[in-house]
Amino acid sequence: MSPLRVGLAGLGVVGGGVVRALAERERLQGRAGRAVVLTAVTARDRNKARDLDLGNARWESDPVALAKAPDIDVFVELIGGSDGVAKDAVEAALAAKKPVVTANKALLAKHGAHLARLAESNGVQLAYEAAVAGGIPIVKGLREGLAANGVRELHGILNGTCNYILTAMRESGRDFADILAEAQALGYAEADPSFDIDGIDTAHKLAVLTAAAFGTEVGFDHVHVEGIRHIAAIDIEYAQELGFRIKLLGIARLTDHGIEQRVHPCMVPITAPIAAAEGVFNAVVVDGDFVDKVLFVGRGAGAGPTASAVVADLVDVARGRVTPTFGVPAEQLKKLTPASIARRVGAYYLRLTVLDRPGVIADVAAALRDAGVSLESLLQRGRAPGEGVPVVLTTHETEESRMTGAVSRIAALESVVEPPRLIRIEQF
Structure with missing residues (x-):
């Protein structure tokens, strides 16, 4: 079977890791079913010193031209950024019916559905294992x-x-x-x-x-x-x-x-x-x-873990494994119905800095009561009469909107001398 010819855009930390991983030719050939060959590369600065052996890979000055080049079978985008040349190059590769492997989470977060439709309409894969959680599959x-x-x-x-x-x-x-x-x-x-x-x-x-x-x-x-x-x-x-x-x-x-x-x-x-x-x-x-x-x-993150994910996607491409970008065909992706965080239900940690004087805790408790929030525990260490001291509260489960209302009431108290610090508690 003919080799899978790779065009690589980006020779930074991850790109360097991919070059080194592709040098493991025997290992990859056994897993990919054919040779995986670095054919052409591009990066912002050709003259930058890099400890990389690019072998016979040719240099291409323009990522978009590389994405469409007739001598590559798959385009690997490691440029980064949600728009600009990264987006242009990925779109050019997909339009030219070339599979794309990318580590670009910003690009996918902004244009993922569009790129998925473009890939599937051209019958090619958009693979992105390296975009999320590095080497974790x-x-x-x-x-x-x-x-x-x-x-x-x-x-x-x-x-x-x-x-x-x-x-x-x-x-x-x-x-x-x-x-x-x-x-x-x-x-x-x-x-x-x-x-x-x-x-x-x-x-x-x-x-x-x-x-x-x-x-x-x-x-x-x-x-x-x-x-x-x-x-x-x-x-x-x-x-x-x-x-x-x-x-x-x-x-x-x-x-x-x-x-x-x-x-x-x-x-x-x-x-x-x-x-x-x-x-x-x-x-x-x-x-x-x-x-x-x-x-x-x-x-x-890092060269090794992220390159591992890139090469795993290249093996899938070499084997001809094509999976819909987000698990189902792009045309079947459901419109996202977002749930507001204001409806989140859970417990909360609240740290206050309050003046150490009588009645302060009662005022805080009243603000919680008026917002419909139930107090679970209260921690206060030491005394500093008339000065600011930390007080930590935890609540029972309540709706976020109630808790934010309580925090607003508490922040307005004269005895609270710093902005309240709220952290959500998740009981996984």
């Missing part, structure tokens, strides 16, 4: 391994940078800013970490997983997104005392009102499977009606 798991199941919920740690920061805060007792600086020095966080720590990266991935899990069009605009900037060392400490760990989670859940999609810090029980994923690891839990709960854990 979560996309194949949802589309193929769990095909018998109706998914009720999935939740996951989808960003290693945030998980590293929260883990290091817990282990060291240091605050967010110190650990972020350390993560940047170690290369776990970008110089501008906003995309990660503000939850956008996780939201992109969650939107893609939601489509694959529930057979809907991708609905990134309906994801509720919060990051981890406001998490303090004291919150990590109180979480431990209460039997929880704090994780930035992406949650997609089927409800009577539609599908919830939300990204925010959560307190999860220390005994929950997701709590054991630490450091730069990712983890995803899928709850299906036949299989119940399945846990996927592994490294979610």
Whole structure:
């Protein structure tokens, strides 16, 4: 059988990993049923020093031209970005009836349904295992391994940078800013970490997983997104005392009102499977009606894990395996009916800084009562008469809209001297 000729756009960390993986020719030929050959490459700077052996691969200056080139059979897009040249190149490849393998979660989150229709109308595959959770085979798991199941919920740690920061805060007792600086020095966080720590990266991935899990069009605009900037060392400490760990989670859940999609810090029980994923690891839990709960854990980023996922998709292409992009044909994707986070029902952790004087707790309790929120526990350490002291409350399950109303009332109290800090509790 003739070799599968690969055109690779992007020679960064992941692209370099793919080049090295493709060098394992004998291993790949046995698994792919034919040789997989790097035929042509492109990147922003041809003259950049790279410790890569590109063999006989030719250099193409234009990614769009590479995507359409007659001497390649499959186009691998590792450029990144939701628009611009990445989108143009992927569209050009699909229109030329060439399968596409991509690691671009932002592109899929914004244009996933459109690209799925384009791929299927041209009879080719749009593969994206590497776009979500690095080396964890979560996309194949949802589309193929769990095909018998109706998914009720999935939740996951989808960003290693945030998980590293929260883990290091817990282990060291240091605050967010110190650990972020350390993560940047170690290369776990970008110089501008906003995309990660503000939850956008996780939201992109969650939107893609939601489509694959529930057979809907991708609905990134309906994801509720919060990051981890406001998490303090004291919150990590109180979480431990209460039997929880704090994780930035992406949650997609089927409800009577539609599908919830939300990204925010959560307190999860220390005994929950997701709590054991630490450091730069990712983890995803899928709850299906036949299989119940399945846990996927592994490294979610880096050259090796992400290249592993790219090459797995190339093996599928070489074998001629074609699966609808989001598990069902694009024309059968359901319109996403979003469930507002205001209808979320669950428990809450609330940290306040209040003046230490008589009557303050009674005022807080009255604000909760007036909003229809039931108090479960209250923690206060030490005394500092007339000064600000931390008070931590946890509630029984209540609707989000009631809780946000209570927080507004509490924030308006004269005795509350800092903005309240609210973290949702998820009892997985």
